[in-house]
Amino acid sequence: GESVGLHLPTLSVQEGDNSIINCAYSNSASDYFIWYKQESGKGPQFIIDIRSNMDKRQGQRVTVLLNKTVKHLSLQIAATQPGDSAVYFCAETPIPRQLTFGSGTQLTVLP
Amino acid sequence: DTAVSQTPKYLVTQMGNDKSIKCEQNLGHDTMYWYKQDSKKFLKIMFSYNNKELIINETVPNRFSPKSPDKAHLNLHINSLELGDSAVYFCASSQSTGVILFGSGTRLTVV
Structure with missing residues (x-):
């Protein structure tokens, strides 16, 4: 079946550096993508979303890039802070109300 | 003032028992969901439900059943619990095809 995957299961960055988390998706019918952050013991928390008619969207310290040609999604976090340490998931919705998650990337921020 | 609240937070039970998890959202959303997260952090949708339609992931055993007394609640009932049912279960909600909040x-x- 269709899958949403991540290139790296773990990512370690120095505090203050920028982080880039990548995600590949395979369902070309997907038109809506979301990044979630999950801290230990908590539910996934919405970070940012993007629709397929856009290539880039910026939030506070975060930017999502969408490359539909190669079916690739990335999350950039500027000036990474200790509080950014978490598991990050990309998700897609090829069908309304059917959010499909990737396997997650553990981001660790080093002091 | 939690937007999507579920109870209990922890549930330990013996094999063969029947249990329920309650979920309530105070956001006025029209769609609610249940997700299962396994030990490897993989999130998989189980059900999505609004007042018109119940969508069931075909891989979910029929021992699992969602019950919605009203638009703000979607409870999860599990019959004849098995060891493999051990996981973290997340309730979520959204307004139509908007952002899903967990x-x-x-x-x-299950012991």
């Missing part, structure tokens, strides 16, 4: 999860342990 509760803090229920950790179910």
Whole structure:
């Protein structure tokens, strides 16, 4: 079946550096993508979303890039802070109300 | 003032028992969901439900059933619990095809 995957299961960055988390998706019918952050013991928390008619969207310290040609999604976090340490998931919705998650990337921020 | 709240947070029970997890959202959303997160952090949709339609992931055993007394609640009933049902279960909600917001999860342990 269709899958949403991540290139790296773990990512370690120095505090203050920028982080880039990548995600590949395979369902070309997907038109809506979301990044979630999950801290230990908590539910996934919405970070940012993007629709397929856009290539880039910026939030506070975060930017999502969408490359539909190669079916690739990335999350950039500027000036990474200790509080950014978490598991990050990309998700897609090829069908309304059917959010499909990737396997997650553990981001660790080093002091 | 939690937007999506679920209870209990932890549930330990014996094999063969029947249990329920409750979920409530105070956002006025029209769609609610149940997700299962396994030990490897993989999130998989179980059900999505609004007042018109119940969508069931075909891989979910029929021992699992959602029950919605009203638009603000979607409870999860599980019959004849098995060891493999141990996981974290997340309730979520959204307004139509908008951002899906998650509760803090229920950790179910079947012994």
